Amino acid sequence: MDVLVQLILNGIMLGSMYAIIAVGLTLIFGIVRVVNFAHGEFLMVGMYAVYLISKHMGVHPYVSALPAMVLLFAIGALVQRFIIQKLLNADEHIQIFATVGLSTALINGALMVFGADLFSVNAPEVRKTIALGPMNVLIGHIVIFSAALALVAGLHIFMQKTVLGSAIRATAQNRYAAQLMGVKVERIYIISFGLGAACVGLASALIMPLYPVSPTIGSYFVLTAFVVVVLGGMRSMYGAFFGALIIGVVDSLSGYYIAPDLKEVVYFAIFILILIFKPTGLFGFGRGTE
């Protein structure tokens, strides 16, 4: 019984890590309607940035969160402006190829600049555990969980209560009508893509103390992030958050009860089933795969 509780708790913590990565992906897909295959590489870039800032300025990785977010916002905005923007009216497959190409270029660029070695930052307090009854939880994980929750809530308030947020929601629902209302749609897309990337920037600062970075680190997380986004309903941030927690728990439980090398099989199978039978997501928040 103890083990089960520990596994679920572990799963929730793991899930909050996926959540914080998937929120950005949901934002980008929900508004700009582009599946960003390079999302994992945004995480990788963020983690290298956090590593460099922490190492050369001697600051705690959490402090690097702000510059990482700014950097990634800029990158996201640039990608939108110079690549995605031109392809908004193109066939979908062109968009897919563009982000796939971007992903390949970023991975290999990192390989050229940093080499294949793994780099870590030293932040031992982050890896201390707190005892919750008989269970142990990592402080770093608690931070991520809280950050993910705060991020989702914060974005929700932003979307509902601010003018910019309303403009973004309007554009997401009908970009032509929004344009007619005077919304500068191109600017909204740039901001949204940047915002989605900035979320990943936050994620990278929180994840860096827990995992070493290498050029392919993005690929460890990105496929799971896609599973989470689909599970959560593609356009809903709360859906993504809960979807991530579910995936984390599934990951943990199937690793223990089935086999650790088959847990991806389990959640890819779930992914495929959801895509086919319930494309609006587990909670039906989304509007499907159209």
Place this chain on the structure above:
Amino acid sequence: MKVILGAALAAGVALSSQTALAQVKVGALYPFSGGLALLGDESFRGLELAVDERNAAGGLNGKKLEIVKGDAVDPNQAVGEARRLTSVEKVPVVFGSYSSSISLAATQVAELAGIPYFEMGAISDPITERGFKNVYRTNPTAKDFANKIVDAVTDAVAPALKTDAKALKIAIIHEDSLYGQTVTGFQVARMKEKGLNLVETLPYSAKSVDLTPVILRLKSAGVDVVLQTSYQNDTVLFFRQMKEQGLKLKAIIGAGGGYSLTDTMKAIGPENFEGALNVDFTQYKTNPAGAPGINEFVAKYNAKYGSAPRSGHSLANYMGAKVILDALAGAKDLSGASVRAAMMKIDIPSGKTATGWGVKLNDKGQNERGSPYIMQWQKGDLVTVFPKEAAVADMKTGGGAP
């Protein structure tokens, strides 16, 4: 006029006989790019140092050795590069490769072309089990690793813990690529032979971000000893999460890979890695009495590359290349048959090379006197504890979590 012409002619003849002091090209096929680049390059450095040494000593029967590099990250590229080296560059022999999958693909090309292929680092057993006549390997194989590790449990760990090996609950955890699966397969077989109690075999993806389920399974099974085959990332993750989950083991034995790298120790923290055992190619805290030449090698490496060796792979390649080049010097020529004759003649007892391995090839081309050593992390250093001739410290007990 005639005098000038005559002098020119004489000079020309003299010069051409200088160039008749020909060179002999040798191929070097390693993964210089891609994910394995670091250790591929490290392995190559060993070859390079051996070649430098021999050239300094006059070359191969008076001919200077020139290395031609080939870079491959997957089997298709391995075939391509092997073809290029043998048919375009026309190297008479090829050295390599660190990566088993590259080796398996490239050796097939070499065999069909009748070109000798010298493997000095890859451990997959089938490389020398296909009945090929032109493939030779100086390093020990995955089976040797596995047997050594399991034997370490019965011969070293159990006595140190003052228990019967058969009473220990042992688990194997491993990453699921070629390296992990191959070593594990042989470990399972060896454990069966020796009647040991294997309670769990847990493969996991090398790209895992969470090993908690693995650790909880080990905890639930009440495991005493863990045998792990892993790369750097997963070793670090495992040790960190072991501490977080409070898993205490009586002993843990790695099979090289991440366990041999200083960076791993730094990431985990020397106090957390203290006592971890490791079975791998000879590393640098080894008694030179059992591995003559090892310190000289380190000095030469430092001089050429400006830093200490990054792993034991360079040493293994250096030792292999040295032995092979010495044998080739005694060969009639570099044809397949002559090389084979020369290679089969090699007979070096253990403890006489820089790695401490002896060399005697069986009829499949595999060196039967190579043996991985047992090492242990003590106070942030990876010291050799077995065999005695190579040991610099005694084995401590209670390896694993502090």
Place this chain on the structure above:
Amino acid sequence: MSPHRSPFNPLTLLLRLTEPRVYVSFLALSLLLVIPLLLDSPFAIHIFVTICVFGALSTAWNIVGGYAGQLSLGHTIFYGVGGYSAALLIQHFGLSPWLGMWAGAILSVGIAVGIGYPAFRLRGPFFSLATIAFLEVIRLLVIHFHGFTGGSAGLIVPLKIGWAWMIFQDKFNYLIIAFGLLVLSLFVSWAVRATRLGYYLIAVREREDAASAAGISTTRVKLIAVMISAALTSFVGTFHAMYLTFLEPGTMFSLSAAIEIAMFALIGGLGTVAGPLLGTVFVVPIAEAARGWLGASANGLHGLVYGTVLVLITLTLPGGLVGTFGRKVAALIDRLPGARKPEDREAPALRQITGTPGETVLEAKNLVMKFGGLTATDNVSISLKRGEILGIIGPNGAGKTTVFNQISGFLIPTAGTVSVRDGAGMVQPATPDDFARRGVGRTFQIVQPFGKLSVIENIMIGAFMHHHNVDDARESALRVAHLVGLHTLKDVEARNLPIGDLKRLEVARTLATEPAILLLDEVMAGQNQADTRKMVEIIRAIRGTGVTVVAIEHNMQAIMSLSDRIIVIDSGKVIAEGEPETVVRDRRVIEAYLGEDFVHAQGL
């Protein structure tokens, strides 16, 4: 009467050899054999084998990714299955890879159907994500069941030399087989493109709904495409496994290779026959050369170049090499001797519409359609008589198109039935393409042309329903084009047409399916007087051939002059029915259009 000649008739094929496009292609292809023969180096042979292998893979992929527009990023599933099946059969049964090849292909086809059937419901990036997920699952399972597959340690193919084993001392033999597979892929790809299947795939790719309306069973067509593609990919996988003699899950089920073969097709020209091979020929030598020069000195440079090139191509040359340069090159080639003009053929006979005038051809009984809490159709019944023109009018939002959708299969009514005459009895078709095949043709209110196809090709999509042969379909389409007055524009790409012509194209395509019942949804909307008059004449002419017409219209003049009978729908209900004169004066109708106040004011 010219005989119906299939494009695969050997005599026809031989004659085509004299056409410049054909012999230039053959010459260019043969270079893949001639150059390595001249260079006489095993390394050159390796490069060309790699080109042929990836060219074949990319061409096979294109059948699904290019023609059908379903971007599979997991195609190496079939490559890996082909390789592993053959290798395992050699290992356990000593079976020759020539036989193992077929076993692999059959297994691949099965897997293709298993994956395609559910996954084809997904569009665009979601389909791609699903294929990636399938690939990963299979790769992980192959690693997990290592007892059977050899797992990560891999499978080694024993070095048995000879044609029976596909392993050779003389490397040129490898190239012969690889070249053969490439030619096979190209031939199959061309064959698909040149026949009805190719047109259908493109129609499905462009607009699934319009394709259904033209009688195409979209899932069936996509499944056929993926089965063909899987088999070809599997053959190549078997050969390549014998070539490498070493298989491991990471290489055989490689995600990056799956992306590469899609990339070659994109760079060369998605959806064209030659594109994938051109893309491969363009990229592979550059990549090999780059690795040769830069080698170790720049880890990852060649991957960086790949990725950047991909992004640049998507931004600058979305049509790929063929899309951008194809037309000019083709024009140049056509100037060479041997080009022939297509011969004139007689159009195949028109299907006669049999049946008694006045009998019921379509019966909709008590249709009810609810969307959530909204009742869009409230107990509507229509009985359509053969040979009549029935007009349906009503204010905006009344639910007219909803009724159309129910009587053409695009919506399943919440209650009520729709039956269509088929010979002596009535049947109840189930799907839109089923309705279409039973003779119910419909146009869409918002036109749905196949933008990238020409006018004549658009119409051909409809004609294919009854004429499987491409030439017959073309002739039949030409006839329809004359009928609606579009023959002068026949080679113009549909996306370049103005709205009036697009409306007529919509009617033409539907007409080409030779329907017994034609449903026209506001075909006169947004047109000028002249166009409207033309359309009225066309509709009369259509009825003259025996077709029954139902038209939704807002243009009162037109509908009054055309219709025999009018039905008025308001808020989902039928509020009036009868001859035009009567209906138009009906109080309820005026109230519905103009409001109660008007009615009161007029003292009605």
